[in-house]
Amino acid sequence: MRNANHRLTLRSRPVGLAGPENFAEDFAPIRAPEPGEVLVESMLISIDPAMRVWISENPGYVPRIEIGEVMRAGGIGRVIESRADGLAVGDLVQARLGWQSHPTLPGSEVQKLDLSLGSADDWVGPLGMTGLTAYFGMRDVGRIRPGETVLVSGAGGGVGQLAGQIAGIEACRVVGIAGGPEKCAFLTNELGFDAAIDYKAASDLTADIARACPDGVDVFYDNVGGPTLDAAIANLRIGGRVVICGRISQTAASELYGIRNLGQLIGKRARMEGFVVFDYHDRYAEARTWISAHLREGRLRQRLHVIEGLERAAEGLSMLFRGENTGKLVVSVNSCRD
Amino acid sequence: MRNANHRLTLRSRPVGLAGPENFAEDFAPIRAPEPGEVLVESMLISIDPAMRVWISENPGYVPRIEIGEVMRAGGIGRVIESRADGLAVGDLVQARLGWQSHPTLPGSEVQKLDLSLGSADDWVGPLGMTGLTAYFGMRDVGRIRPGETVLVSGAGGGVGQLAGQIAGIEACRVVGIAGGPEKCAFLTNELGFDAAIDYKAASDLTADIARACPDGVDVFYDNVGGPTLDAAIANLRIGGRVVICGRISQTAASELYGIRNLGQLIGKRARMEGFVVFDYHDRYAEARTWISAHLREGRLRQRLHVIEGLERAAEGLSMLFRGENTGKLVVSVNSCRD
Numbered sequence: 001m002r003n004a005n006h007r008l009t010l011r012s013r014p015v016g017l018a019g020p021e022n023f024a025e026d027f028a029p030i031r032a033p034e035p036g037e038v039l040v041e042s043m044l045i046s047i048d049p050a051m052r053v054w055i056s057e058n059p060g061y062v063p064r065i066e067i068g069e070v071m072r073a074g075g076i077g078r079v080i081e082s083r084a085d086g087l088a089v090g091d092l093v094q095a096r097l098g099w100q101s102h103p104t105l106p107g108s109e110v111q112k113l114d115l116s117l118g119s120a121d122d123w124v125g126p127l128g129m130t131g132l133t134a135y136f137g138m139r140d141v142g143r144i145r146p147g148e149t150v151l152v153s154g155a156g157g158g159v160g161q162l163a164g165q166i167a168g169i170e171a172c173r174v175v176g177i178a179g180g181p182e183k184c185a186f187l188t189n190e191l192g193f194d195a196a197i198d199y200k201a202a203s204d205l206t207a208d209i210a211r212a213c214p215d216g217v218d219v220f221y222d223n224v225g226g227p228t229l230d231a232a233i234a235n236l237r238i239g240g241r242v243v244i245c246g247r248i249s250q251t252a253a254s255e256l257y258g259i260r261n262l263g264q265l266i267g268k269r270a271r272m273e274g275f276v277v278f279d280y281h282d283r284y285a286e287a288r289t290w291i292s293a294h295l296r297e298g299r300l301r302q303r304l305h306v307i308e309g310l311e312r313a314a315e316g317l318s319m320l321f322r323g324e325n326t327g328k329l330v331v332s333v334n335s336c337r338d
Numbered sequence: 339m340r341n342a343n344h345r346l347t348l349r350s351r352p353v354g355l356a357g358p359e360n361f362a363e364d365f366a367p368i369r370a371p372e373p374g375e376v377l378v379e380s381m382l383i384s385i386d387p388a389m390r391v392w393i394s395e396n397p398g399y400v401p402r403i404e405i406g407e408v409m410r411a412g413g414i415g416r417v418i419e420s421r422a423d424g425l426a427v428g429d430l431v432q433a434r435l436g437w438q439s440h441p442t443l444p445g446s447e448v449q450k451l452d453l454s455l456g457s458a459d460d461w462v463g464p465l466g467m468t469g470l471t472a473y474f475g476m477r478d479v480g481r482i483r484p485g486e487t488v489l490v491s492g493a494g495g496g497v498g499q500l501a502g503q504i505a506g507i508e509a510c511r512v513v514g515i516a517g518g519p520e521k522c523a524f525l526t527n528e529l530g531f532d533a534a535i536d537y538k539a540a541s542d543l544t545a546d547i548a549r550a551c552p553d554g555v556d557v558f559y560d561n562v563g564g565p566t567l568d569a570a571i572a573n574l575r576i577g578g579r580v581v582i583c584g585r586i587s588q589t590a591a592s593e594l595y596g597i598r599n600l601g602q603l604i605g606k607r608a609r610m611e612g613f614v615v616f617d618y619h620d621r622y623a624e625a626r627t628w629i630s631a632h633l634r635e636g637r638l639r640q641r642l643h644v645i646e647g648l649e650r651a652a653e654g655l656s657m658l659f660r661g662e663n664t665g666k667l668v669v670s671v672n673s674c675r676d
Contacts, residue, residue: 005571009427038381059605060602060605060606061604061605061606121568170532216541224658225600225601229600244600244601244603244604246604247600247601247604250601255600256598257596257598258595258596258597258598259596259597259598259600260594260595260596260597262563262567262582262585262597262610263563263582263585263594264398264612265582265611265612266399266582266583266584266585266612266613266614267397267398267399267612267614268398268399268612269611269612269613269614269617270598270611271609271610271611271612272603272609272610272611273603273607273609273610274602274603274604274606274607274608274609275604276604276605276607276609279607
């Protein structure tokens with residue numbers, strides 16, 4: 001189907017977790033670029049927790065995706081036809097490709113990859129939104145300082161694996177929370193985390209965190225929310241900070257978990273803060289320079305969890321919420337390897 | 339009983355609200371001051387929500403009060419015997435008097451009131467810990483800016499009445515939450531709040547806040563916690579801040595209310611922060627200069643809710659948690675008016 005644009009559009013708004021039943025697959029004609037546009041062949045498409053928010057009734061901070069619309073997604077592709085200045089056939093680019101094999105996009109919304117900073121794989125992870133989210137969340141929101149103890153939830157995921165390593169590079173002691181012994185071994189053996197807590201094996205997560213962080217937690221980088229957040233607050237030190245990056249445990253929960261330990265923020269003089277990476281747009285270049293330098297030195301690594309085939313993207317979204325990925329989850333679009 | 343020290347000591351740790359049954363009344367000999375000490379006659383003793391925390395098993399940020407110990411409390415008194423440099427008979431002072439009529443205290447722990455800044459009444463409220471808590475919480479933690487919308491819970495209480503007025507002086511639009519039509523009228527008619535919400539009359543506090551704050555809430559100064567906090571978070575604007583000063587609704591709750599709206603902090607880029615006024619010790623003088631100037635101009639006012647008689651102090655603590663006070667709750671100790 002090289003001559004069709006393979007697409008997944010939103011069929012229905014999910015109740016609870018999203019899955020294949022919420023998306024419709026089709027093959028639309030490829031649209032030739034108008035002046036100023038490019039035709040891109042999708043290569044790697046990012047699967048992110050925020051996607052579940054975008055397809056909800058009221059996403060809040062971004063426009064929702066309408067029924068029948070191609071699912072929104074960032075990714076990496078290659079220009080195969082260009083009528084836009086500064087973009088040539090063969091260029092690797094990043095853009096909001098969507099869940100489709102052959103998007104036609106305004107050149108102004110397509111960014112040519114600077115391959116001197118890293119590979120296409122790097123650009124879908126550490127140099128992309130995932131890495132920028134880890135960088136600004138940990139450094140600017142968390143304001144980590146050398147010697148501090150940093151706890152990361154969802155540490156085996158795309159943002160978590162990078163957030164923890166960034167804290168380690170800044171001379172923090174880093175403890176990750178992840179599900180299952182394999183993810184925990186990945187954190188400590190491959191990524192250099194100082195310790196890992198398997199929340200699936202925990203009978204008392206609060207006590208497990210206390211054991212792994214005997215002096216308490218200075219910064220908690222939270223991707224998970226729910227009971228994990230309560231357990232982390234209970235272990236915060238005076239002057240502690242909680243970076244609310246995500247709350248994957250609650251995104252599709254039928255009933256939200258109520259956080260009970262907030263009162264501890266008073267005596268602990270603690271701060272809890274949410275953020276959206278787009279607000280740091282003016283500083284992406286600064287972050288990418290830093291990230292690229294540490295990729296080159298081998299001090300910052302990522303694992304990619306690759307799902308083969310665009311048609312499996314919705315299945316990927318389910319996997320993400322079930323915690324079945326280790327590392328950054330992406331879909332490899334077949335078309336680019338035909 | 340001019341020759342005895344009338345005292346209330348902790349008899350038992352309360353389950354739920356504290357009340358008279360948790361305290362024992364006695365009359366101990368007055369202790370003559372040693373060199374460096376003063377004997378003080380108590381006049382006005384502050385009743386504060388934090389007291390319930392101090393008598394709990396694990397207060398956290400301050401030492402707990404032991405069974406048999408005189409209840410800790412700040413207040414205003416008069417020196418009636420002095421062996422301490424710089425303190426003379428007749429001086430009005432503030433100190434941790436405790437719930438007792440004739441404390442004997444180290445001179446170093448007694449501060450002579452600067453009556454050029456305000457009266458004894460002012461020193462038990464706006465110039466005391468209550469006012470300092472409102473000042474630093476609103477300005478330094480809340481970082482209010484002119485034109486912002488500021489919501490205050492427990493607005494009819496000691497800290498709340500001052501916190502709201504401070505925001506008003508800084509050209510914010512101020513909305514108070516209080517219990518009952520009289521407290522609400524006090525806020526809008528006497529203190530100049532722009533609007534007041536009677537939470538006892540609210541069927542849907544979230545909707546009531548939305549009506550009173552149609553553009554959303556920039557800063558929520560929270561003395562209450564629980565469902566009030568959830569309703570305020572739902573009304574936060576982008577970049578909103580929550581100052582966690584207290585949570586009187588939860589202090590003695592048998593089961594803590596779980597906060598469900600924390601996920602909104604992400605898209606709203608909102609910050610929630612606890613604080614303890616003692617950390618600002620080096621800046622008390624700065625704050626008192628500001629507060630005194632606004633007291634003098636009549637732009638900052640307080641209502642004192644005075645309970646007559648030290649023996650009623652424990653009853654006062656119950657009143658506080660039932661929200662029966664309007665304004666700053668103090669006990670007037672009879673001895674000083676014999």
